[in-house]
Amino acid sequence: MGGSSQEAYKKGIILAGISAGSLCWFEEGVTDSMNNNLSKIDCLGFLTGSNCPHYDGESNRRPSYHELMASGKMKEGYAVDDGxxxxxxxxxxxxxxxxxxxxxxxxxxxxxxxxxEHELPVTYLGDGKQ
Incomplete structure (x- = not known):
């Protein structure tokens, strides 16, 4: 069996993920997976630009993303709060x-x-109680 994410993507299969599983689809992202220091990581590149998860969940994410971008080390992209x-x-x-x-x-x-930063519209999915 098996196959790559690229093959799945070309077939129109939905690709998803949270945290590192979301940034992996972009060209690059902010990660703490290397020595627990926030740094740039090159990703799969299915989506243009960069991604930074945990924007409100970890106090040093936002300033690290800004620093990487302002210094020219990271491409423009998207940042998302937890959830x-x-x-x-x-x-x-x-x-x-x-x-x-x-x-x-x-x-x-x-x-x-x-x-x-340009705030994007976000739809709250609710708590499921209706």
Whole structure:
């Protein structure tokens, strides 16, 4: 059996993941998997740019992402608070959803060594009690 993520992607199979499982689809991301220090990691590149999970869940994620981007070491991309998922269709962001009512998602870019966050609309999926 077996097969690669690239083969699955080309067949239209949904690819998903949280934390490192979400950043892996981008060109690069912010990870703490190397010596517990936040750093850039090269990823699979199915989606353009970078990704930073745990934006509100770990106090040093946001400043580390900003520093990497402002220094030119990381491409522009997306950051998400814990509980937020980004949904892409045909390599374009289609929606942002969350399991937490106040969690946010951001498009993050750099201009003249200054990092700018643009808050994205996020749909709260609710607690399932209706």
């Amino acid at each position: 937020v998922a980004l949904h892409f269709k045909n390599e374009k962001l289609s929606a942002s959803v969350s399991s937490r009512p106040t969690a946010k998602a951001y498009a993050v870019n750099e201009k003249a060594s200054k990092v700018i």
